[in-house]
Amino acid sequence: MNQEYSESFQDIETRLAQTLAPVAPAPAFRARLRESLLTAARHQVLLEKPSELRWLWVIGAAVLGSAAGVLALVLRARVNHKPSPQVAAPSH
């Protein structure tokens, strides 16, 4: 029974393998699509680059802003700690 069962499967699988042969696209279509895809891919890569640069600008601006803030704090601290000019003691 099992042998008969597997033989009938084998038969249908052989028929499927013979019938479902790979089908290749026409060479002209294949080449045309490749060109269109490569053009689109190059365009896509170019479009993505500005967004990377935009991130660099954001990061750069943040770093500069922080540096300016730190510099301002340092300068302010220096001004606050400047020794006051010597005032001559009143003579009696």
Add this chain to the structure above:
Amino acid sequence: MSETEAQLIERAKRDANAFGILYERYVDRIFSYIVYRTSDAKEAEDLTARVFFRALARIGDYRQRGAPFAAWLYRIAHNLVANWHRDRSRHPSVRLDDALTLAANGASPHQLAEQSDDARRLLEALRRLPDERQQILLLKHLDDLSNLEIAQILGRSEGAIKSLYHRTLVELREMLEIRD
């Protein structure tokens, strides 16, 4: 050292030529699958183009999760073919001529005459099967994919595909016996 497929895919996210290599690697398989799913060479060309343009648009989001890249492409193809059938309200069994004629490239006229009747009956039976079962047979016999790979494409478990495949063979055999 040769580049692995995972490295090639990562490169394809930034390099058009790398995407071209992936295209060359998979275009025949995807076209073949779509021809059998639509039975129309012209529609298959249009849908194949759409599969690769969609893949290009989404490759930046592609993440390796164990499934092969082919599974990702087949999922795109499957969704587009399903939409195509839905849009046209077509039953899958419409035209068999294109698939048979194209598949017969290379066979002698004598071989063709002998095979075509049997092949036509088998394809007619195949197209009367539910959509998912047709896909399993195509992916297994046309592309030689394993049950695991088919499961990843169809979003099922490996065991479910194995069981469904055997039930499909039984059903197909019964359909052919009735007609024979």
